[in-house]
Amino acid sequence: METTGSIKLIIESKLENVPLIGGAVRGIASALSLDDVSGYHLELCVVEAVTNVTKHAYKLEAGNSVELNILLFPDRITFQVCDRGKSLDPAKVRLLRFDPQKREMLPESGMGLFIMHALMDEVYYETESGLNVLTMSKYLRR
């Protein structure tokens, strides 16, 4: 299926740049007439992915590029987050399991991948020739 539109955004790998990407995604969600919670969910997933790249692939080292491709199809929106840093270990995707009564055991990290998998309809990750690409798609109900 052919895209009906696409946007490419590139930021330098700094955490303070991540909200710029988030704002762009929220703007696109608004243009698609998505409700506030659905728009927040798209922004959240992209922010989690770009933050992961900045923190883990590039280890908070500035001066690297994080690229986001936003592809709009008639039935879905797809986000591709691309980097040339350290590849993700797919085994790190885990369920969010905890006992709400055991305060000392509550998770403080490791929730980002869970959130992406829970909110998006498709999530996959591939590395080719040093380029890591995380692809996430959400089907749109019109």
Added chain:
Amino acid sequence: MQLHQNKMGDVLIVRPLERRIDAATATEFKEKMSEWIGAGNRRIVLNLSEVDFIDSSGLGAIVSSLKKIGNDGDLVICSVKETVMSLFRLTRMNRVFDILPSEEEAIGALSRRL
């Protein structure tokens, strides 16, 4: 990150004055909360009325504050927007924190406790 704080009795009320608690601001949020908890504040209301975006780093910082308080105090959250509430539900953190509609109700809930 700007955090407004005031005390009502022995309850500390913290209200972030920014729209986002994310990876860029979570460390500072956690450090300020840790400082106030270290100074003896064990009953805290977190008023999220200004916040419309929290990511997993921000949520982790709030959880960290609760853990720092330990079992002889509590952190109650209030005035949560629907967007942010959806994250608490998704991650089941709505079963960890008491989340109340208003600051008055949150203060009341903490005052009746302990």
